[in-house]
Amino acid sequence: MTAKEDPPACVVRRSSYGGAAYENIIALCEDEFRDPQGLHTVSYFDHGFHGFSADLFHKMPGRFGERDAETVREGYENAFHEFVINVERMDRLLADLETGDLIRTVVETSDGGIHCDWVYSGEYIVGATLDTTAVESMDRKMSALATRIRKLAFNQPGRMPGGDIEAEAAGLAEPVTPHLARGELLGEAAARGLREVCVPRLTAGDLHYVALHVDWEFRFSADVFDNPALDSWFHRLTRDLRRKQYLEVARRLQRDLAELTHALWRFTHEPFRRVVLDVESGAIFVYPLNRSGAFLLGVTLFQPLVPHAEDRMRELLPDVERVLDETPP
Numbered sequence: 001m002t003a004k005e006d007p008p009a010c011v012v013r014r015s016s017y018g019g020a021a022y023e024n025i026i027a028l029c030e031d032e033f034r035d036p037q038g039l040h041t042v043s044y045f046d047h048g049f050h051g052f053s054a055d056l057f058h059k060m061p062g063r064f065g066e067r068d069a070e071t072v073r074e075g076y077e078n079a080f081h082e083f084v085i086n087v088e089r090m091d092r093l094l095a096d097l098e099t100g101d102l103i104r105t106v107v108e109t110s111d112g113g114i115h116c117d118w119v120y121s122g123e124y125i126v127g128a129t130l131d132t133t134a135v136e137s138m139d140r141k142m143s144a145l146a147t148r149i150r151k152l153a154f155n156q157p158g159r160m161p162g163g164d165i166e167a168e169a170a171g172l173a174e175p176v177t178p179h180l181a182r183g184e185l186l187g188e189a190a191a192r193g194l195r196e197v198c199v200p201r202l203t204a205g206d207l208h209y210v211a212l213h214v215d216w217e218f219r220f221s222a223d224v225f226d227n228p229a230l231d232s233w234f235h236r237l238t239r240d241l242r243r244k245q246y247l248e249v250a251r252r253l254q255r256d257l258a259e260l261t262h263a264l265w266r267f268t269h270e271p272f273r274r275v276v277l278d279v280e281s282g283a284i285f286v287y288p289l290n291r292s293g294a295f296l297l298g299v300t301l302f303q304p305l306v307p308h309a310e311d312r313m314r315e316l317l318p319d320v321e322r323v324l325d326e327t328p329p
Contacts, residue, residue: 029042038141039129093249103159104146107274109271110132119154140162172205182220190327193327194220209221209246282303
């Protein structure tokens with residue numbers, strides 16, 4: 001490097017698998033690291049093979065203890081490879097919902113966050129931050145990067161991973177009475193409290209379904225699937241069948257989250273704070289609660305409104321925790 005050259009924005013590690021085939025995508029990733037906004041590393045995978053990685057580990061001395069940057073880099077690449085395998089498996093499991101491919105998967109822990117985006121047939125890009133305050137900015141940055149790669153490398157339109165923060169719900173039908181369901185083990189006082197905090201957060205505009213599970217068992221749900229504004233999502237699937245399918249998704253989470261935990265052990269040993277499964281038409285949000293096997297599951301069917309629906313989930317979380325503290329289910 002001469003005196004006139006800028007230092008590299010990141011360290012790129014190319015595998016022997018793709019040769020020069022990824023250079024245009026690598027250049028797009030390098031551009032992102034010029035203003036990383038909390039993004040510390042990305043890895044690209046092509047039909048199960050690692051294509052390349054780019055990271056800022058050389059700028060983080062002391063962050064990894066006695067491990068050198070190359071050891072950390074290899075460990076994260078292996079963790080991200082396992083993560084992609086799990087994402088592909090979950091994509092197949094979500095197919096029956098008929099809401100499209102799983103295009104964005106986000107896992108957040110007290111160590112940071114990891115984001116996987118479907119880019120093209122069999123190709124994924126994974127990014128991560130080790131800064132707990134930068135998970136949201138990293139998430140947005142990775143969604144934008146995946147969209148740029150689709151447009152500039154594959155001449156394909158974006159799929160709106162993460163939705164549109166500026167989107168507004170408009171032209172929706174009048175509100176209808178939410179559909180409520182209650183598990184056998186839920187007491188009347190807890191059911192009343194959950195109804196009072198959950199129903200006001202539901203709207204045909206963004207958050208369409210929310211369910212509480214404790215000890216991995218169903219306790220309570222509320223939804224606005226009966227609103228005429230959502231008729232297009234029930235051409236083949238009935239409302240009741242879709243409700244049953246989300247119960248099945250929740251039932252599988254005990255195994256799915258355990259497998260995700262195992263896949264990411266090189267990245268984090270901390271429990272998950274949130275998991276987002278962002279499909280082509282909406283998203284599923286999973287927020288663990290402060291008790292064993294308890295979590296809140298939310299759903300939106302509107303892709304542009306994904307960020308707004310998740311904001312409602314975040315607002316709802318402490319209210320549900322309070323209800324459970326006051327009236328244990």
